[in-house]
Amino acid sequence: MTLAPTEQFSVRRAPSVAAVALPPRGQFIGGEFVPSRSALTEEVENPATGEAIASVACGSVEDVDAAVAAAVAAKDAWAGTTPKERSEVLHRIANIIEANRTELEQLESANTGKPAAVAEDDVSSAIDTFRFTAGAARTLTSLAAGDYAEGHTSVIIREPVGVVGVITPWNYPLLMAAWKIAPVLGAGNTMVLKPSEQTPLSTLKLAELIADEVPAGVLNIVTGSGGVVGQRISEHPDIDLVAITGSVGSGQKVAAAASSTVKRVHLELGGKAPVIVFDDADLVAAAQGVRAAGFWNAGQECGAACRILVHESVAEEFTELLVREVRAMVIGAPGAGDDVELGPMISAAHYRRVLAGLEDVRREGHTIAVGGHALEAPGYFIEPTVVTDVPAGAPITRTEIFGPVVSIETFSTDAEAVERANETVYGLAASVWTASSSRSLGVPRRLDFGTVWVNSHLVIASEVPWGGFKGSGYGRDLSLYALEDFSRTKHVMLNRGA
Incomplete structure (x- = not known):
């Protein structure tokens, strides 16, 4: 087969670099941005120019512990809300993203270099993820209550897992945060999320925008490295499930750290x-x-x-x-x-x-x-x-x-x-x-x-599951299966003769 020589590609440059609305500095813990326990910071750059656009905190073990404590303090009240109440919160989050989509698209592009079409699709998909999950959280089904043993009536209950730790990747910062936040909160859990240290800005901006809609402590965000923040989330004894979207190597590290407390693991890998x-x-x-x-x-x-x-x-x-x-x-x-x-x-x-x-x-x-x-x-x-x-x-x-x-x-x-x-x-x-x-x-x-x-x-x-086999991990994002992954099944059996 004969092909013509490779043509020379070129990079089209923007006339100017647009200013973006940056999120507040600090860690988002207990419903507000607070100073990091660590004085270390890391520059976040625009990969289309190589120039720094912001700096964020390199979080510490103490930051994670504070975030987990906030999530633990909030979990009973949030778990006690009805599916309808949680659904309404998710709908409001979707509306807030829709109202601020231009700002989020510009921030996402600045932090990742994404073309407009990709950034627009990411934000649209994030909105749809919250809207779908808002409805799906009200429709979970399970085995019908009934008499499966003589004289006893069984009831199956779907419960929140508790506190969920989440680690998201750099390639789809806002969208992967949505893929986890929506079902984790929709199932009645509280959470601590670590965005990639390379692309934390849109996730922090989302926290700023929705802070008044989500009860304090239900959603917490700690920025920092995988070796410090990710490791502590994975091993923390008060985190009941840890979910990561990332590389196979990162997933292996998370699973190994999580094994010390025998917590559930949700892996969406390469x-x-x-x-x-x-x-x-x-x-x-x-x-x-x-x-x-x-x-x-x-x-x-x-x-x-x-x-x-x-x-x-x-x-x-x-x-x-x-x-x-x-x-x-x-x-x-x-x-x-x-x-x-x-x-x-x-x-x-x-x-x-x-x-x-x-x-x-x-x-x-x-x-x-x-x-x-x-x-x-x-x-x-x-x-x-x-x-x-x-x-x-x-x-x-x-x-x-x-x-x-x-x-x-x-x-x-x-x-x-x-x-x-x-x-x-x-x-x-x-x-x-x-x-x-x-x-x-x-x-x-x-x-x-x-x-x-x-x-x-x-x-x-959003209606169909996403997840892999073999080295690509286990667990499912999107669809009703994600809500099931972030909840647990309890069997209650009543002795009618007692």
Whole structure:
């Protein structure tokens, strides 16, 4: 296959960097912002420019302990509210986000480098998460009360877990906070949340905006490092469940720390999503789907369509279509236009990791059909990249690069496609592209992933669960399943003869 030389991408810059409304300084504990127990701070930067935009506290063990104490003090009163009362709070939170969406979108873009379309989708999805959960919290069902043992009536009760610790990632700061706050509070729990030290601003701003709607101590936020704040949340004896969205390594550390107090753990971890393109697929639609889902949020997405398995008979045509799509992508900083699709890597450290991954690709002898290079400073921009001539078992088929890089490998039979797709430690998401109704129904059942799309990729709805298998963790976000994950089942049996 012959492809034209890689075209030179460029970064479109905004005419000026917009000012953003920063949240108050300090930790959000007991319903208000208070000074951190630690004097240490960390700069938060705009990855599109590399410039600092704020500094936040590097929280301490004492900050976490204070936040947990506030959550413990508030938990009985919050657990005693009715589903209707909690639902009304969640509805009000959704309305507040809606009323302040422009401010939140701008802050999110400034802290993450997200293009306008991604930031807008994040805020819209956060609103929908709260609105869905507000309704779902009033509709939980379980086994009907009845006589399952002679002379005894059984009643099943869904209770809050208690105090929930939450650790959210840097790639979707506001949205991942919403995915946890909504069901945790909707189920009647109180919580302590640690946002990523790289992207804490929108979560802190949310706390500022909703402080008057959520009773003091129900929601607490402590900024700081995973090694200090995350570790203390995970091991704290008064936290009943800890939930993390993050890397596999981070999830392993959380689970290990949580084991000391035998608390429940909810893990939404990494992914390496295979995209199986069969010989009867609509190749144009598949290429467009990979353009959207492989490079959404600059590929910094655990469900990204990053590993393409295409039937050998259509591999050349599909690759040409995909390269054409990728070459048309618009790269830019926040504020550079509504048509910008690709923003920067989140940080200098991650930028270096992705570039190191591309150097590994070159050492392995794979072909880079388009992209593969850093873009001009300032900021941490990398060209959208398509890697071809990837053999079975190559490192790139297993390693989560977490950047704007997709790889293409070929297969010859359906069985081989399924076997190869499953040859990964991850099990978060996958997609199947085919015109066959038989394949549409049969292949997803054989794929070991928590979500499998057919003829689409990375389409998410609040009504359906999100979560993985294997190394991608366990537990479910979104849907009624999230409310179940953040509650516990109690059986009460009454002896009618007593």
